[in-house]
Amino acid sequence: MTLPSLLFGLVIALMLGALFHAVRGGSGARLLFYMGVSALGFALGQWLGMQFGWVVYKFGALDVGLGLVGGILVLVIADWLSRMEARDKTGV
Numbered sequence: 001m002t003l004p005s006l007l008f009g010l011v012i013a014l015m016l017g018a019l020f021h022a023v024r025g026g027s028g029a030r031l032l033f034y035m036g037v038s039a040l041g042f043a044l045g046q047w048l049g050m051q052f053g054w055v056v057y058k059f060g061a062l063d064v065g066l067g068l069v070g071g072i073l074v075l076v077i078a079d080w081l082s083r084m085e086a087r088d089k090t091g092v
Contacts, residue, residue, distance in 0.1 A: 045070020
């Protein structure tokens with residue numbers, strides 16, 4: 001994969017994180033969290049696509065479709081896990 005395709009993938013992943021933050025809301029730290037998680041999910045989607053030979057929407061060397069699917073899935077899971085609160089154990 002070339003440097004321009006890596007940078008283009010990073011821009012798409014960061015935009016996905018910013019869009020998710022606009023929908024879900026939160027602080028500046030949550031924005032950075034969403035951007036980092038979306039980049040991780042985008043890379044995971046790319047890697048899975050290369051390993052299994054899946055192609056959804058290829059743009060040069062970059063599979064934008066699988067990257068977006070991976071980014072969205074990881075964003076939703078990370079958001080759900082980050083908003084969970086610990087249970088109060090008062091039975092002892």
